[in-house]
Amino acid sequence: MTARVLIVDDERGLRRTLEFLLSKEGFDVSLAQSGEEAVARFDEQPADLVLTDLRMEGMSGLDVVREIKRRVPETEVLVMTAYGSIDTAVEAMKLGATDYITKPARNDEILLKVRKALDGRSLRSEVAQLRTEVSGGIGLGALVAKSPAMREVLARIHKVAPTHLTILITGETGTGKSCIARAIHHHSQRSDGQFVSVNCAALPEPLLESELFGHAKGAFTGATQARRGLFEEAHNGTLFLDEIGTLPANMQAKLLGALQDREVRRVGSNTTQAVDVRVIAATNADLEEAVAREEFREDLFYRLNVARLQVPPLRERREDIPVLVRRILERLPAGDGCDGFTVDDEAMSALCNAEYPGNVRELENALEWAAAVCRGRRITVADIPETLQRPARTASAPAAVHEEAAPADGSLARHERQIIEESIVRCRWNLTAAAKSLGIGRTTLWRKMRQYNIGRDPASS
Secondary structure, X not given: OOOEEEEEOOOHHHHHXXXXXHHHXXXXXXXXXXXXXXXXXXXXXXXXXXXXXXXXXXXXXXXXXXXHHHHOOOOEEEEEEOOOOHHHHHHHHHOOOOEEEEOOOOHHHHHHHHHHHHHHHHHHHHHHHHHHHHOOOEEEOOEXXXXXXXXXXXXXXXXXXXXXXXXXXXXXXXXXXXXXXXXXXXXXXXXXOOEEEEEOOOOOHHHHHHHXXXXXXXXXXXXXXXXXXXXXXXXXXXXXXXXXXXXXXHHHHHHHHHHHXXXXXXXXXXXXXXXXXXXXXXXXXXXXXXXXXXXXXXXXXXXXXXEEEEOOXXXXXXXXXXXXHHHHHHXXXXXXXXXXXXXXXXXXXXXXXXXXXXXXXXXXXXXXXXXXXXXXXXXXXHHOOHHHOOOOOOOOOOOOOOHXXXXXXXXXXXXXXXXXXXXXXXXXXXXXXXXXXXXXXXXXXXXXXXXXXXXXXXXXX
16 A cells, blocks of 8 residues: 655755655655644645654744654654754654654665655554454454454445445444544555545535635635645545534535536536545434434435444443553553553453543543553553543433432422533533533533532532
């Protein structure tokens, strides 16, 4: 599979020289002229290796290393400097850089270091995969599937990945829908093409239309040149539409047209452009219910729902948690000469029995926190966030409203508290969303939470 390399340098000539050198060797190269642009490009399309200058206007190369490693720790980063003091190079290495290159460098030196870094990445990936399989799990890229629920998902991925079917991935926030979409792409016949991702909820409608379909020169103020949209960027590849349930009605109609006609029209243009794109959509919403409420087009739903993958929440796949814990800890930097982090039995038991409203993402955050605060390299139960130290509630024992914590003014107050708690949990502690669903302001919600003593876990208030 072609390795993706992102080159970051504020010298245009050097960017083009490196692009020519690496493209000629078969690498998929993208360019950024600043650290800020590099991070934005990486968020849109993660690279296997980032080659960045250290001295740049604005965000420095060290900041680039820090941001890339924070986002995807497995990414290889090489730093370049014409000022190459050993202190700067060492600082970059401490932040996670694989190696450094002193400018000016010979072409063969650059190629050697790029290949060496990517070979190391490939080897570590294979070792992690083997460890997962030896431990009893079966993996597909970054996926862990030891539990029956995830084995079923994995088997379905194996079936649909080689096809050209449009796929709808559903599941709660944090269950790994984007990871599954990426795995499908990499095991498909389109793996040599681009995997392009967009969060439909993150952009306002006018910007989303331009982002998806592109725009012609002069289409709107500031459109000084024509620009390809994500459909065209994903030609012969995969377009991943995350949070598809938030798509405005007008955009739903335009997306339906693109899927049906397999062509797009840039904003402000009179011509269409044929595209060959596989679309994978994901949502944490109930689209059938949205169709019933006439909030989501029925024809678009059926166009997207050709193949469905339902990702189970982490609480329904607890057999995967020990493997996930080991996988996540392997990615955390343990420091020079250290063997990495381990988890004692009591802490592992707490992790395996937590409720995880935030799913795998919550587990990752908890382990990052535990690794940061633990003494030495062994994580104990004291290092685990308190919210994960409480055992999960079973389906037959739903959370009760603690009447003794409510004010003594009777059933009306108890009823109001219960409604607030249920809304907060349903919105996964997004208080802005909870306040909106309740029809009150965020400040009012905070006041009510203090009044009724509603803490991070309503059941323990």
